[in-house]
Amino acid sequence: MGTHLNRARARFGTDTRGLLEGGRHALLHTRTLEFDELRPYVPGDDVRDIDWKASARSGSVLIKRFVSEKHHKILLVADSGRNMRGLAPDGERKCAVALNVLGALGLITLGRADEIGMVYGDARGSLRARQRRGENHIESMLAGYHTHTATPGPSDIVHQLTYVATHYRHPLLIVVVSDEPDPDDRLGDALDRLTARHDVMWAMIADMPAVEAGRGGYDVLSGRPVLGPAAVDPRVVAAYRSAEDRRTQHLAEFMAGHGISHATIAGSDEIRRRITAMTRVWSRAG
Incomplete structure (x- = not known):
């Protein structure tokens, strides 16, 4: 296996039995x-x-x-924009966690002879890797994503979702990999278009909390502290955590309302557990 697949395998393991079984669409018998x-x-x-x-x-x-x-036609849809240069809660860059998630999904397809492709990019546009099978193909996709995250533009996962809704007409199993999106009308409209034709799952890479062990987080776009000295004020910390709880609940309800099985991943060590749970929910829903 190539470098990126080997890194994903070190985190995810080799046992992929029972994963990605079921679902409504994208089945070739x-x-x-x-x-x-x-x-x-x-x-x-x-x-x-x-x-x-x-x-x-x-x-x-x-x-x-x-x-x-039953074989799936799978499309990975990944944010490779600036948001993914931020840190996940475990201290890894989100793009590194995302790369391991993408690799883990690729490993699952190898034992099933699934066809897998990828759309990735940022607000400037989307790049596409056509659906094929095999280790070399998956490694090439991962390498393309890794290269793009080195010189990213602004993140806009809705741009990639809209691209897929416009250009992919045949039913697919779509797995989105990004940070936690803002559940607004624009995202909702894009998901309505996708879920009308495709199965959709979403693996979300969490952000490093803006308040962590008395330290403030930073804005990945500007590099400036988010809270500054207020990060040690107990009232600010409590208000921040309460707001985060509400945001997380709202996002979960938004995803459930669109019928999307999802997982929030804090670091590469969580990938196997979170992906396994996410795919089981999706399989039961099918």
Whole structure:
């Protein structure tokens, strides 16, 4: 495996069984060679599946059924703008956590022969990697994302979501990877367009709190302290934490209202647990 996939595997592990099963859309049904059972022939069945010996013994025409596999067409949609240069709660840059999340999702597809592509970018525009299979393809996508985060423009994940809604017509499983978005009408309109056609999940990389152990956070765009000396004022700290609780609850309700399974990830060590929970909720919803 390449550098980026190996880093993701070190955090996520190698056991991907049971992940990304289910869902409403984006399923390609193929047949394996593993025999399942015999059943009576009905008009429209493939005559090549008739078991002539079993039919002769039973006196009726019987069809061989085979175990089916379900493969997804997956599209990763990632913010590679300036917001992702900020710090996550564990002290990692959010873009580094996001890269490991994207890599973990790529690892899941390898054992399932899923096709996976990616759209990423910022307010300046979107870049696209077409859907393909295999380690080399996934590593190339990750490398492209990593390169873009080195010289980012302003973040605007709605720009990427709108691009996908406009250019991707066939049903897909879409996994968005970004920081925590602002749940406003503009985002809601973009999600309405997407969820009408696609399955959508969202892995959100959390921000370093603006108040942490008596220190103030900083604005990733300007580098200036968010609270300055007020970061040690107990009243300011309490008000900040109360506002964060309300914001988090509002965001969760917004995502639930649009039928989007989501996870908030504070650092790379949480990736396996959070992605597993997110995909299980999505599978049950399907």
